[in-house]
Amino acid sequence: MADLALRAENVRKVYDRRGAPPTTALQGVSLVVRPGERVALLGRNGAGKTTFLKIAATLLAPTSGSVEVFGVDVDRRPEEVRPLIAVVPQEGKPFFHLTPREQVYTYLLARGFARAEAKRRTDDALAQMALEEVADRLSVTLSGGQRQRTMVATVIATEAPLLFLDEPTIGMDPFARRAVWASLRTLSKKGSTILLTTHYLDEAEALSDRLYIIEHGKVLVDGTAQSLKRDTGGSLRVSIAGGAGLSGSFASFGRTFPEAGALDVITTPERLPELLAVAVRLGLSTTVGPVTLEEAFLRVVGRSIDEDT
Amino acid sequence: MASSGAFRGVGAFSYTEFYVQAHEYLSIATSLVVQVILLIFVRILAPDLLGVALLGSILFSVFALGQRVQNEAAYIRIDHKLNELYLASPLAPESYFVGFSVGILAAYLLPIAALVVATVLLVGMTAFTAAVLVAAAAAIWVITCSIGYIVSTLFRDMRAIWPYASLFYNLFGVLPPVFYPIGLLSGSLRTAALLVPPSAAAAIVQWSVHPSVLAPGELLLAALALAVESVALFALGVVWSRRSARES
Numbered sequence: 001m002a003d004l005a006l007r008a009e010n011v012r013k014v015y016d017r018r019g020a021p022p023t024t025a026l027q028g029v030s031l032v033v034r035p036g037e038r039v040a041l042l043g044r045n046g047a048g049k050t051t052f053l054k055i056a057a058t059l060l061a062p063t064s065g066s067v068e069v070f071g072v073d074v075d076r077r078p079e080e081v082r083p084l085i086a087v088v089p090q091e092g093k094p095f096f097h098l099t100p101r102e103q104v105y106t107y108l109l110a111r112g113f114a115r116a117e118a119k120r121r122t123d124d125a126l127a128q129m130a131l132e133e134v135a136d137r138l139s140v141t142l143s144g145g146q147r148q149r150t151m152v153a154t155v156i157a158t159e160a161p162l163l164f165l166d167e168p169t170i171g172m173d174p175f176a177r178r179a180v181w182a183s184l185r186t187l188s189k190k191g192s193t194i195l196l197t198t199h200y201l202d203e204a205e206a207l208s209d210r211l212y213i214i215e216h217g218k219v220l221v222d223g224t225a226q227s228l229k230r231d232t233g234g235s236l237r238v239s240i241a242g243g244a245g246l247s248g249s250f251a252s253f254g255r256t257f258p259e260a261g262a263l264d265v266i267t268t269p270e271r272l273p274e275l276l277a278v279a280v281r282l283g284l285s286t287t288v289g290p291v292t293l294e295e296a297f298l299r300v301v302g303r304s305i306d307e308d309t
Numbered sequence: 310m311a312s313s314g315a316f317r318g319v320g321a322f323s324y325t326e327f328y329v330q331a332h333e334y335l336s337i338a339t340s341l342v343v344q345v346i347l348l349i350f351v352r353i354l355a356p357d358l359l360g361v362a363l364l365g366s367i368l369f370s371v372f373a374l375g376q377r378v379q380n381e382a383a384y385i386r387i388d389h390k391l392n393e394l395y396l397a398s399p400l401a402p403e404s405y406f407v408g409f410s411v412g413i414l415a416a417y418l419l420p421i422a423a424l425v426v427a428t429v430l431l432v433g434m435t436a437f438t439a440a441v442l443v444a445a446a447a448a449i450w451v452i453t454c455s456i457g458y459i460v461s462t463l464f465r466d467m468r469a470i471w472p473y474a475s476l477f478y479n480l481f482g483v484l485p486p487v488f489y490p491i492g493l494l495s496g497s498l499r500t501a502a503l504l505v506p507p508s509a510a511a512a513i514v515q516w517s518v519h520p521s522v523l524a525p526g527e528l529l530l531a532a533l534a535l536a537v538e539s540v541a542l543f544a545l546g547v548v549w550s551r552r553s554a555r556e557s
Contacts, residue, residue: 057397060556078555082399089393095325095385097332106328109321110400110408138332154394164397 002071005162005193006033006056011065013051013217025051027217028065035070035161038184038194040208042201042297048217049197050090050166056195057087057164069162083111086158090166090197092151096140100131100150103139107154125157128183130176144171149180156183163187165196169203181207201294215301228296234268237295239287240279249278257299266291319404319411322395326381326412333416341420344370347488358489360432364442364514365488367424371446372482372507374417375453376474378409382461383470402554403547410454441517445510448539452506455546462553487511492522503531506538 013026026048033039041049054060056067058078067074069081094103104125108118126135129149139147148171155163165184169177177200184194184207198204204211205225213221213228221228229235233255240250243263247256253275254267267275272288279286330337344366351362386392395405425442428434434442456477464470485501485508486494494502502508509531516523523531 054393054556057393058555059393059397079401082397085397087393087397089390092390092394093388095329095389095391097329098325102328106321106325107394107398110318110325110395110404111398112318112321151394158398 002068003034004032004068004071005035005037006031006067006069006195008032008052008056008067009065011052011055011067012063013048013055013060014063025217026055026062026065029214029217029219030065031212031219031222033162033193033195035193036188036191037210038188038196038208040204040211041195041197041214042199042204042211043197043214043220044301047214049214051217052214053087053164053166053195053197057085058082059087084160085162085164086155086160088151088155088163088165088168091170093147094139094150094154097138099136099138100126100142100146100153101135103150104154104157108157111158121157121159125153125183128156128179128186129153130179145173145176148172149176152180152183156187159187159190159192161191162193162195165194167197167199169198169200177203201292201297205293213297213300221300225293225296228300229291229293232266232291232296232299234266234271235291236267236269236272237289237291238265238267238272238275238279239263239289240265241285241287243279243282243284246282246284249282250275253278255299266295314401316401316404316407318400319407322400322404322408323411323415326408327415328412330381330413330416337417337420340373340417341366341370341424344424351488360428360518361490361511361515362488363424363428363432364438364518365511367421367428367442368446368449368507368510368514369482369487370417370421370424371449372453372487373478374410374413374450375455375457376478377413377417377457378454379457379461379470379474380467381413382406382409382458383464383467386461387465387467396554402550405554406455406458406546406550409458410450413454414450435517438514438517442514445513445535448535449506449510451539451543452535455542458546459549462549481505482507485511490522491515499527500530503527504534506535509534 008029008031011026011029014022014024016022029048029052041052043049051060055062056069056074058074058081062075070084072080074081094100098106101122104122105118108121109115113121126132129152131146131149131153134142134146139150152168169180172180181203188194208225210224212219240263242261244258244261247258247263250256250263250265253271254265257264265275276286348362348366351358396402485505487507491499491502491508491512503512512523512531513528516528
């Protein structure tokens with residue numbers, strides 16, 4: 001087994017399609033994923049996350065650069081990479097005229113599993129995704145969330161060494177999302193490596209060991225949810241109602257951001273008592289909470305947008 | 310895990326596609342509507358041509374499978390993104406293409422068999438004609454499914470496919486002498502008909518009933534055209550399925 005589950009080196013992708021101007025989707029993405037890791041790719045719509053995932057999953061040719069999966073080049077030897085991976089496509093849907101049980105089972109057969117093993121894995125995956133009650137109903141009759149769970153069940157049943165999941169929990173209720181998280185954690189404990197994209201930052205925080213933020217086809221940040229939050233300047237966010245025009249009074253406590261008439265201050269637990277005292281003196285009410293990954297993400301990507309303009 | 314090599318997983322994906330199609334029994338049941346209406350017209354207006362029309366309707370039904378492969382493969386790719394699920398897996402890309410073709414053939418065999426039974430009962434069929442019919446239908450199936458799969462990969466919008474599909478399958482499946490005798494054409498039109506797969510197949514089957522309808526050279530031309538077209542298009546389909554497994 002190679003040292004890395006995935007290694008991308010300076011991957012560029014320019015879409016040059018007839019009738020449309022060339023579009024640069026990736027501008028030299030380099031990243032690594034170690035075996036057994038759960039890594040999240042974050043970024044705004046159109047940042048290049050899906051393009052990268054498709055290249056790594058042998059579904060799209062890069063314009064330049066290289067991607068290796070367990071040491072095998074995806075561009076030169078895709079047929080050797082494909083048995084090692086499984087993909088939940090973005091906005092993918094199961095066959096409408098198959099039941100979830102048939103969908104998972106037949107997919108496993110197509111991957112080469114023996115019937116008995118395919119049946120065992122199918123039952124297990126359907127149970128993990130809490131699909132037993134609808135397992136024998138045609139997918140066309142299922143809700144969007146149930147269909148998405150069927151797609152995830154189809155892929156987790158493979159227990160492939162490297163799983164690519166492009167927005168796997170989109171449209172799912174909070175219980176279903178947590179069921180997916182639990183399954184993915186179990187899979188990574190068994191040795192599978194997971195690379196996912198998501199717009200749910202709580203999901204990225206709960207699920208990923210590391211994350212990459214991609215913006216305009218470039219890796220903006222490589223780190224953990226904790227390090228990203230730390231980089232915003234503190235672990236606490238103090239929201240001061242009606243304080244939008246008072247950033248000068250609070251600037252010494254940390255970074256300040258006006259937010260819908262309020263003033264948000266990112267600060268540390270050590271500076272909090274002093275900051276609250278100033279707010280009380282000024283007759284302002286405050287709300288204190290932890291800095292979330294979403295805030296950190298918005299700050300990082302927002303800073304990048306500001307720098308670009 | 311799957312064994313390595315070309316066409317790995319083809320049986321399993323054919324089985325999947327057959328399962329999918331089998332749930333759409335209304336489509337299967339209504340797949341003969343056009344053929345049956347045409348046969349009724351022929352029975353009323355030109356009963357002596359019923360045998361030709363029946364054999365033609367069998368070949369046309371096989372030819373129409375390509376349109377089903379085309380629509381299914383395009384729908385699964387454009388609307389369901391399931392091509393990504395299957396192509397990023399040990400399933401060989403050519404198995405994905407052949408699986409659609411075999412699964413859809415298996416699902417639609419019953420109505421095609423019904424036409425064969427009707428032919429046997431209404432006009433009779435010799436063993437020789439049956440053998441020629443199976444060979445000609447097999448060639449048509451290979452050709453039409455290859456074209457259908459290749460075309461399915463060329464469009465990014467389902468609605469864009471429909472007019473081309475309708476035009477293609479009517480132009481080549483209804484217009485040339487498939488439902489009517491090749492003997493009604495002469496000159497360059499007759500030669501062209503012997504090069505177009507459905508009418509070449511129909512001409513060969515008509516020859517198996519009435520050897521006088523084709524000169525030996527014409528029979529050779531039609532048989533060669535069918536053989537070359539089926540081998541070439543199947544090879545192209547395999548190459549294309551491998552190439553299109555990864556977008557450029």
